[in-house]
Amino acid sequence: MSLQFYNTLSRRKEEFVPTIPGEVRVYACGPTVYDYFHVGNARAFVVFDTLRRVLERRGYKVTFVQNITDIDDKIINRANKEGRKASDVADEFTAAFRTDLAELGNRPADITPRATEHIPEIIAWVQKLIETQHAYVMEGDVYFAVRSFAAYGKVSGKNIEELEEGARVEVDPRKKDPLDFALWKAAKPGEPSWESPWGPGRPGWHIECSVMSMKYLGESFDIHGGGEDLIFPHHENENAQSEAVTGKPLAKYWLHNGHLKIDGEKMSKSLGNFRVVRDILSVMPRQVLRLFLLSAHYRSPLDFNPENIEAVQKGYEEIWRTLGRLREVLAFPVAADESFDKDVAAFAVGCGQSLARFDQHLDDDLNTAGAVGEIYSFANHIKKMLAQRTFRFSAASQAALTQARLQLMAMNDVFGIGEDMPIKNAEVQALQDQRREARQQKDWAESDRLRKVLEAEGFWVEDMASGAVLVIPAALGIKKDVCERKL
RNA sequence: GGCGGCAUCGCCAAACGGUAAGGCUAGGGUCUGCAAAACCCUCAUCCUCGGUUCGACUCCGAGUGCCGCCUCCA
Numbered sequence: 001m002s003l004q005f006y007n008t009l010s011r012r013k014e015e016f017v018p019t020i021p022g023e024v025r026v027y028a029c030g031p032t033v034y035d036y037f038h039v040g041n042a043r044a045f046v047v048f049d050t051l052r053r054v055l056e057r058r059g060y061k062v063t064f065v066q067n068i069t070d071i072d073d074k075i076i077n078r079a080n081k082e083g084r085k086a087s088d089v090a091d092e093f094t095a096a097f098r099t100d101l102a103e104l105g106n107r108p109a110d111i112t113p114r115a116t117e118h119i120p121e122i123i124a125w126v127q128k129l130i131e132t133q134h135a136y137v138m139e140g141d142v143y144f145a146v147r148s149f150a151a152y153g154k155v156s157g158k159n160i161e162e163l164e165e166g167a168r169v170e171v172d173p174r175k176k177d178p179l180d181f182a183l184w185k186a187a188k189p190g191e192p193s194w195e196s197p198w199g200p201g202r203p204g205w206h207i208e209c210s211v212m213s214m215k216y217l218g219e220s221f222d223i224h225g226g227g228e229d230l231i232f233p234h235h236e237n238e239n240a241q242s243e244a245v246t247g248k249p250l251a252k253y254w255l256h257n258g259h260l261k262i263d264g265e266k267m268s269k270s271l272g273n274f275r276v277v278r279d280i281l282s283v284m285p286r287q288v289l290r291l292f293l294l295s296a297h298y299r300s301p302l303d304f305n306p307e308n309i310e311a312v313q314k315g316y317e318e319i320w321r322t323l324g325r326l327r328e329v330l331a332f333p334v335a336a337d338e339s340f341d342k343d344v345a346a347f348a349v350g351c352g353q354s355l356a357r358f359d360q361h362l363d364d365d366l367n368t369a370g371a372v373g374e375i376y377s378f379a380n381h382i383k384k385m386l387a388q389r390t391f392r393f394s395a396a397s398q399a400a401l402t403q404a405r406l407q408l409m410a411m412n413d414v415f416g417i418g419e420d421m422p423i424k425n426a427e428v429q430a431l432q433d434q435r436r437e438a439r440q441q442k443d444w445a446e447s448d449r450l451r452k453v454l455e456a457e458g459f460w461v462e463d464m465a466s467g468a469v470l471v472i473p474a475a476l477g478i479k480k481d482v483c484e485r486k487l
Numbered sequence: 488g489g490c491g492g493c494a495u496c497g498c499c500a501a502a503c504g505g506u507a508a509g510g511c512u513a514g515g516g517u518c519u520g521c522a523a524a525a526c527c528c529u530c531a532u533c534c535u536c537g538g539u540u541c542g543a544c545u546c547c548g549a550g551u552g553c554c555g556c557c558u559c560c561a
Binding site: 073260 | 488489490491492493498499500501502503508509510511512518519520521522523524525526553554555556557558559560561
């Protein structure tokens with residue numbers, strides 16, 4: 001099956017065909033930096049980070065751009081409230097964004113352009129819109145004239161009449177049409193501003209994304225992504241102000257992720273029911289958070305609650321445990337006993353089938369829920385093999401298990417949940433050896449004592465049916481109160 | 488009021504139109520010096536009603552319910 005994505009433009013799944021064969025240009029909406037980002041924001045970031053990894057896994061050369069909107073009403077409001085400069089607020093939360101994103105396990109985008117570093121380009125684009133009669137100046141403000149762009153509404157599937165009927169906001173009577181939106185805002189006293197042909201001011205909300213995406217990816221690129229709440233007005237307007245000038249669609253595929261919910265409601269800044277990622281990561285490993293965010297299809301709603309998190313936590317521990325067992329077993333000396341090799345051959349076939357299913361899920365509109373399910377199944381496949389009473393570590397098992405381990409790690413990498421397992425130091429290794437000795441001597445008292453010592457040191461001790469003794473570093477746990485209101 | 492999305496086991500969540508993955512939980516059992524772990528078994532006919540089809544969870548229509556967007560929002 002070929003790669004498919006659900007395109008907001010057509011409202012259906014489409015085969016993915018990049019404009020330039022072998023290359024994919026992706027623009028994902030980043031944050032407005034006026035606060036730490038929350039788990040709902042993180043969902044979008046993780047989804048599009050995963051999209052990028054999947055595209056690369058598919059062999060594409062990916063250029064991934066994620067903007068930072070660092071000039072905006074919300075930033076100015078916060079700065080005013082705290083009596084500081086807007087740029088200080090923006091700088092602080094830009095730095096926090098980068099830190100938290102790295103902590104989350106996202107790879108940095110290839111380019112993270114900031115709005116304030118593209119003012120000349122923004123002004124130039126606004127001028128083009130004025131020249132082409134798509135925008136008009138009004139007392140230092142510049143507005144985009146939605147009626148001047150016939151395709152207005154194509155991204156969100158709305159039309160101007162319907163939008164006007166449903167308008168819930170008081171309109172500025174100076175505008176030609178209630179839906180006209182600001183490209184450039186005249187500065188009020190004390191606000192940060194830049195010189196422009198229309199007087200001092202600053203960019204409107206949508207223009208920076210149009211200008212920066214086209215600057216780095218070209219006038220028409222492959223994928224534009226973001227949360228579904230950005231479809232209207234943000235992406236609609238982005239497209240309008242771009243396509244009005246270029247005559248080309250800004251992006252070929254528009255992908256939008258569903259909302260994260262909490263207590264059945266959308267998690268959002270305005271509702272005040274959000275948890276910032278910075279805090280969440282202090283109580284659970286990033287792997288658990290990522291696995292949770294990817295446990296539903298990206299377009300489905302997903303509820304952030306303790307039960308769901310706990311189930312994911314257990315699932316992650318199983319993946320970890322499997323990797324731990326593999327590491328232990330692969331350290332065994334290879335034996336000449338090949339009596340188990342028939343089972344090993346069947347096992348290897350199963351591994352290949354599992355990988356095929358994994359990729360099929362990802363190809364099908366980034367079905368991470370299915371792919372995550374396949375990881376669990378695959379881990380199970382491995383554990384089942386290792387648990388056989390008749391298990392023998394021959395050259396064949398070594399080869400198959402080495403391959404399986406690489407495969408499992410590669411699968412984890414797609415979701416950014418890979419992590420190096422701590423090395424067991426000499427002391428732990430010695431305890432493990434002593435315990436094996438004790439068990440061979442049937443010195444159960446000593447054996448039990450050593451297990452307790454190892455467990456206290458943070459290791460899982462497992463005696464396998466085949467007689468092997470495994471000592472695995474315990475996975476990091478989460479704190480139960482992770483979803484409590486107080487956090 | 489307009490537009491859009493979703494509706495699968497107690498919970499989460501998949502499934503080219505051919506007769507329901509997986510995880511969590513629960514119950515039963517096996518293995519084990521103990522413990523942990525593991526292994527085996529059991530547990531849904533897919534919101535309702537129509538239609539298309541040899542055949543539909545999977546397509547179409549209507550209804551019901553939930554969510555979102557129409558204002559800043561990932």
